[in-house]
Amino acid sequence: MSSALHADAVATLAAWRPADPAQESLRQAYLGFLAAREDACRRSCEPGHLTASALVVSAAGDATLLTLHPRVGRWLQLGGHCEASDTTLAGAALREATEESGIEGLRISPEPIHLDVHPITCSLGKPTRHFDVRFLVRAPADAQPSRSSESLDLRWWPLTALPPDTDDLHPLLSTLP
Template sequence: MNLHAEAVAELSAWRPADPCQESQRHAFLSFLAARADACQRSCEPGHLTASAIVLDATGEHVLLTLHPRVGRWLQLGGHCEPADPTLLAAALREATEESGIDGLVIEPGPLQLEVHPITCSLGLPTRHLDVRYLVRAPAGAQPVRSAESVDLQWWPVHALPSNVDSVPKLVELALRQIAR
């Protein structure tokens, strides 16, 4: 099965408790049904991306990157690559590449879906249909900033930087999931 088919299967099986997320799920599935290239960054109207909210082993800190293009603190993540077998694998690959941390563990199933406008590598205004996952770092993990980041830091989950968008909600969802 290819990434597109895997994305359809994963989002078809996911059942979010939030009615707004259920609506987003249907919108993502409709986009996937309309576009065979929905998982490729070359898809100009928009494309699926995969990201990860990385919590430390204690669940007390979240790893955020200061994104060079956006100029805000964000979760780790990015574009799907042709070799990615699943969105889950894409999110884990991105988190590993951007954090420099080996041994990350990703939780199955999306944590959240979000659509945001952006001008990405195509140089054209587009949309990222972001599928977000929870990732846990091993005890004592020390991140190493990649060239894709201006800065990379652990932040206390209850003392996030002010320069964030949807990160607080994403952290809230991650903390709820690990409390189960």
């Protein structure tokens, strides 16, 4: 994993100023974690690791693309682990969104829109935490997603009619302009 990714994560989070006090508290915690762990962006970091996700919205801004995650069994935004080739968090989120949606021409806003820490047992097979950094991604007009092997289902959901059990997406969706 490149030190460039770690440096970018520090720079990205140091520059971002969320309006919400709870998000500011998380931002400070992320920066402390990054200062303490050079391996904070690697999935092998057992105490937890940064992940990058993308809230993909339609060109019209009225729908979001969600994946039915096979391990979690719920509809979630696209995203995942940082890879050795990633040099920026935004780049990792965009790579994940492109891989998981099959949509070319996605455009990402370089500034995070939301942070979330959640416990999970990921590919290490051990309980850990994901320190998720979430970005806004816009799809081109008439984008047609193609489900990858990382998803049980993939579809556009109107922002006014999300699937059940997605209440945890509301804080993320509330960041939309």
